[in-house]
Amino acid sequence: MDTIWADTFADASGPKYRAVIDRIRRGIRTGELAVGEKLPPVRELAYQLDITPGTVARAYKLLTDEGVLLAEVGRGTFVAPADRRDSEDVADSEPEFRHDVAPHNSEAGDGYHVNLFSPHLPSVGQAGLIRELLGEIAKAPPSGMMHYPSREGSRPAREAAARWLSASTVGRVRESDVVLANGGQNALCLVLQTVLRGRRPVVLVEELSYPGFRRAAELLRAEVVPVPMDAEGLIPEALEAAARQHDAQILCTSPEAHNPTLTHTPQARRQALVDVARRCDFQILEDNCYHVSEASGPGYRLLAPERSWYVTSISKSITPALRIGFALAPRERTAQLRRAAEHGFFGIATPLTDLMARLLVDPRLAALTDKVHGVIRDYVQCAVNALGGHQLVWRSDVPFLWLPLPLGWRAGAFVQAAEAEGVRVRSAEDFVQRNARAPHAVRLAINAGVSLDTFEQAMQRLCALLDSPSELIAI
Template sequence: MGTITDRNVIEVDFDTDNRAKYIVLESAIRAAITRGDLAPGTRLPPVRDLAWKIGVTPGTVARAYSRLTDGGVLEAAVGRGTFVAEVTGPAPIYREFQALEVDSTPHLTGTDETRVVNLLSPHLPSVGQADLIRRLLGEIAADPPSGMMHYPSHAAERPAREAVRRFLDHPTLGPLEADDITLTNGGQHAIGLVMQAVLTGRRPVVLIEELTYPGFRRVAEMLRAEVIPVAMDKDGILPDALEVAARGADVQLLCTSPDVHNPTCIATPVARRREIIEVARAANIQILEDDCYQMQRGDVDSYRLLAPERTWHVSSIAKTITPALRLGFAMAPRSHRMALRRAAEYSSFGLATPFSDLAARLFVDPALPGLMAETRDVVGTYVRAAAAILSDHELHWRDDVSFLWLILPDGWRASAFCRAAEAAGVKVRAAEEYTGRDANAPHAVRFAVNSGVSLAIFEDAVRRLRRLLDQPPEGLRV
C-alpha cells in the first residue's frame, strides 16, 4: 500500500491488485479525483518524487501521468508540473474509451480463479516504443513535413519508402529499392492489395497451406476466388501436393508463410523452397510470401530472393514494434510494381500523410533496433517459461516467435479444450480456426504470448492449461 500526500491522499494498493503497476496508479488517481480528494487545479508530485514515495520506477509514474493527460484527466504545464484538469464540460466520447485498459489483457480483480488471461493474439511488451512514437508524433504535429492539407502521393511518400528500405534491408531478402516498396495499412491490407493486383478472371484459384493464417482465406473469398488447401509436412507445403492442386484449375496465387508458419511455427528449409518454386514456375503461379511473424530475420533465403520474378512479399510491424500503427509493406516482382502501386492508390490514395511522415522517422531512429531487441528478449522469456511448464507435452515453439502450437494429448479435442480453458480463465485458439470449414483439423491449439501481463500471471495461465492437459475428460480418455 502506498500514499501520496501534500494536503491530499491517493491510495495505491500494489499488493492485492494484480494489474500492471502503471494501471493501478492510474486507477487510484482517477478514484481520488472522483471522490473529490484531488480537486481541479491540484498539482501532482513530480514523477521522481512520487516514484520514490510509492516504491515504483519513474517510468511507471510517467506512463500513468501520460495516459491520464492523454485522456484529459490531467494537464501538463511546461516548467510548472502536472495538474488535475479543470472540468469545463462533458468529456469527449473518445476519452471514455481511453479510460478503458484496451491495450492489455482484461482482468477480473480477485483470486487466481477469477482472473481472465487472453492468449488469443500476441501482445507485445511496452519497452519504450510507445514513448518513441509519442515523441515522433509530437514533432510531426508541430511541423508536418508533408503538410496537413494535401492528398497522399507517391512522391511525398518517398522519404518513408527509403526509411523502410533501410529498415528491411537484408541479404536474404534480395536487392531492394525504395520504389520496390508499397506502404500499406498493416499486413492484412498488404495481402489484400497483392490479391487485387494478381487475381484476374471470373473464378481465380488461390492455394493456401492446409493449416494457415485465416486472413488469406478471408481476403480471397471476398474477391470471389476459390480457395484450395495444399497438404503439408514438418517442412511446409508438399511439392507433389502442390503440383496436383495446380492441375486443371485457374491457379494464380500460392499464399505461404515460410519463415514462421502460423500457427505451427514451421520454417520451410531452402531446399523445400526451391522445389516449390520449380512447381510454381512450371504452372505459372505467383507466390505471396507472408513475413509478418518473424521478429528477426534469419539466414534462409526468401522466396523474393530465390524467385524474384513471381514473389510478392508482405510484412508489417505488428509483431515487432506495435500493431496499433497499422504500418505494413508490400513488394511486387519488379515487372508488376505499377500494378501493386495502382491497387494501393485506387483503394485509399496511399498512407495518410502523418503516418508516412512517422514512418520516415521511426524506421531510421537510432533507438529502434535496441527497442526491438529488448522486445524479442521479453517475448523469449515468456516463451521459454511456457515451454518449461509444458515440457511433458508436445509443444512447438521458438523464442523469437510470439505464439506456441500445442498438440493435445489423447482425450482432448481442440474445441472442448478451448471451452475448458476459457472456463478456467484462459483464452486460446483451436486448430479449426486455421483450416477450412470441411477440413479435418488436428487436435491442437495455438496460444500467444501476452506480455501485457506480468510473467507471473502468464505462467499461472499456462499452468492452468497444464492442469487441463493432465486431466482429460473422463468420457474422452482413451
Template sequence: MDTILSAYADEAGAGPKYRKVAEAIRRCIGAGTLETGDRLPPVRDLAWALKITPGTVARAYGLLTDEGTATGEVGRGTFVAARQRPAAPEREWPVPQVAPAEDTDRVALFGPSVPDMGQVALIHDALARLADRPHHNLLNYPSRTGYAPARAAVVRWLSGAALGPLEHEDLVLCHGGQSGVSLVMQTVLSGARPVVLVEELSYPGFRRAADLMRAEVVAVPMDAQGLVPEALDEIAVKHGAQLLCTSAEVHNPTGIVTPTSRREAIAEVARRRGLHVLEDDCYRLGPQAGPAYRALLPDTGWYVNSLSKGLTPALRVGFAVAPRDQAAGLRRSAEHGFFGLARPLADLVEDLLSRSETRRIMAAVRSEYGRYIRAAVNALGGFDVTWRPEIPFLWLKLPAGWRAASFVQAAEARGVQLRTAEDFAARDGFAPHAVRIAVNAQVPLEQFETAMGRLRALLDEPPERIAV
C-alpha cells in the first residue's frame, strides 16, 4: 500500500480523485512495484489511508477493471491483471509503388482514394497478432467490459483533439463515420417527423441517415465562414429542429474551416434553442483549428470520426462520442442495433491505435495527399479553387461560361469523373456552379497530373453558349 500512497501523493493538479487513484496504481504497475497477480488493497483500507471516500476508490478500481489493468474476483478482491501482450517492435513498413491503372485514360475523382504508405502491411501484421488473443474472445457476444481496452485506445488516439472531458465510457465503436451519424440520430431524434438541420451544401450522408429516421431535412444558409448564426436561429425556431449536423474543421464539399468565433456563435444559438449539434470530423487529417462542438456544448455536443480518410475505409471503423450525460443512450442505440463491433475488429482497433507506426503512417498519407494537391493547384491555381494541403479534395467554382452539369459531362468525356455541387445540395436547394475534385492517390502522380491538365484545358475553353 505504501507505494500507492507515495504515487498518489505525486499526482498533482486538478481533476477527479478517482482518476488520480487509478493513475497512481498504473504508475506502480509501470514501475514494477505492483506486479501481475498482486492483490490491490481493500477498498476501505485504501480509502482510509488516502483520506478519501470508499466510493472514490471503488470507482478507481472499476475504471482499472474496465480498461483491463485490473481484474476483480468475487469474494477475493481486486488484482493486477496479466500484462497486455507487449507491442511489436516499431519498424518501417514497406510502401509499394503505385501501379498505373489498367485504363490510364480514365481517372475517378468522385471520392478520395487513400494511398498505401505502409498501412496494408501494418494491418496484415496486426491481423496475424490477433491469433495470440485469448480464445474465449471468439466465443462470446460483445460486452461493454470486454471492449474497454479498445475504447481506451480510441480515447488516447483522440487525446490531441479539443473534445472536452472524455472517458472511454463516453464513446462507442461503430461501423465507420456514417454508422456513427445514424447512431447519434437514433439517440437524439424523437417524434413522428423530427427536423434535422444541415448546411445548404453538406455531406449527403447526413440526409440519407435522416431519411432512415423519417426526419425532415432543412438546409441552413452559409457564408465564407460556415453556417450563418442568425439564419440558424430563425430556422431552428421556425421548424422546431432537434439536431444540427455540421463539419466545422473541414466542410465537405467546400473545404471551409469555421473559425472559433463563429463556432461559439453557433453554439450559443444551439444552447438557447435546445439544439443538439453533431460534428462530423472524418475529413480532418491535420491539427484541429478550433474546439469541437462537444467542448463548446457539454450537454448537447456530439462528435463522429473514423479511420477511413487517413488510414483505410476498408475496415469500416468509426467512433461516435456522446456528451457525458448522454453516453448511456448512445450505448443503448449501439447495443440494440448491432450489439457491437465484431470482437476481432475491436481487437484490431486496439492494436492499430496503440502503435506509434500508425500515427507515422497517417502522417505519410497526409503528406502524400499534399503532393497530389500541389499538382492540382499547379494546374488549376489560376481559377477560383479552395484547397488545403492536408485535405484530400479541392473545391472549384467554375468560370463564366460553364455550368456544373455540363462541365462534369465534358470532363467525363475526357476521362475524368467528378462530383457537382448538386450532389451536396438539398433536393429543392440552390447549388452553385462548382465541382468537388477528390484526390485519387491510388493512381500514379503523373496520371493524376494528366487529369488535371485535361480539366485545365476545359476551363480555358468554356462553351460559347450555355443551354438554358
C-alpha cells in the first residue's frame, strides 16, 4: 500500500467514505498531494484500502462537486488548483467512476460497475450553479423560512417556469398556467387525481409504456388498458376501440420520444389520435420529461387545448435531485389542478421555489444544459459505435436506447448475463402490463456518471454477449 494511504482509517469512527475524504483533504493540506497530482483509480484505491469501489467513488464524487478534486473524462481524477476549490467552475468535470446511487446505495457493494437502469446526467457545472444560488437564498430567503408556501410566494418560480416551458411544444405559457410539483411523477399523479372520476376509472397507455403511468393509476384504483402500437405510435383504430369498450377517461402518452422504444409520433398521426379523443371524449396527458431537443411540431396542448394536459420536469436536463416538475391543464381546468396540489401537499418547499425562480432564468443555465446534451450525445454515439451492428434504436438527444435482442436471447436471460458482466440494464418486461407478453428487448439508459471509457467498456461487454447467445435458449 502506498504510504500516504496507510493511515486512512487510523482514527476513523464514521462512514468509510468520510475517512477517505478526510485523508485526501489532509494530504492536500500537508503537501503529500500536490496540485495537479493524479489520484489512484477508484478500483486501485479500493483494493489498497480493502473497501468497495463505490465507497471510493462516493468520496471522489463529493470532493469533485466541492471543487477539491478535478475529474477529466478518460484521464482520471486530479487535485484541483486552490482557486477552483469550493466552486463549480470545473464545468467539464465528472467522476472517473461511480455507482449509480439509485436505487442502490453506493456503499452497498452491489457489483454493478455501470448501472444503465435509469439515466444519469453528467456533472458539467449545474451543481455549482445550484450551490451558488442556494447560498444566496440562504442568506436572504425571498420567501422567508417560517411560513407555509403560498400561491403569491411561488409566483416568481411559476414565472420562471413559464419562460422555461414556452420554448417547448406547448406554445405560450402564462405564469397562471403553471402548477408546480415534486418532480414529473408527482405532476403525473396530480393530473390523474384531477381527471379521474368514479369507482373504477380507466387509463389508456401504449402497449409498451413508462411504468410510472401504471403505478400512478394503480394508486388511484384505476384500471390500465394497453393499446397496440405500430412504427408511428398508437394505432388510431385500436385506440378508438379500447376507448369505447372501456369508457376510458384519459390517455397517457409520450409522442415526442416514447419511453422505452423511442418511437416518434408524426403530426398526421397525432391529429388522427386527437380526432379519436374528441369522438370518444377522453383527455390526453402528454409526458415530455425525456425530450431534450427542439420539438418536431406542435404537441397535444396546441392540437387539442380543450382536453390536453402536459407534464415535464428538470430531471433529464438539469438534475433529478431537486424533484421539481411542472403540470399544465386545459386553461378552464387549471384551478382544479392547482387545488389537487394545494390540497395534497400545500405547495413546494419555499427554498425550492426561491431556487427555481433564479435557476430557470439564470443566463448561465442554457450553456450548461447545452453541455449536458453534448455529453449525452457523446455517450449515445459511443453506444452506437459498439452496438450498431445490432437492431439498436437510438436518438442523439435522448438519454436511453432501445435494443431488440437477437435470436437466442430472451430478455430475462440477457439481463442476468449483463449483470454478471457488471452492467445493469432494464428488461422490456418492466414496460408492459404484468399479464402481457413482452418483446425480447432491453432498454439501455445513458449513465454519464461514469467515464466515457468505462461506459465504452460496458458497451463492448454487452456486444460480446449479443454475439454469443445463451446456449440454454432454444432458437
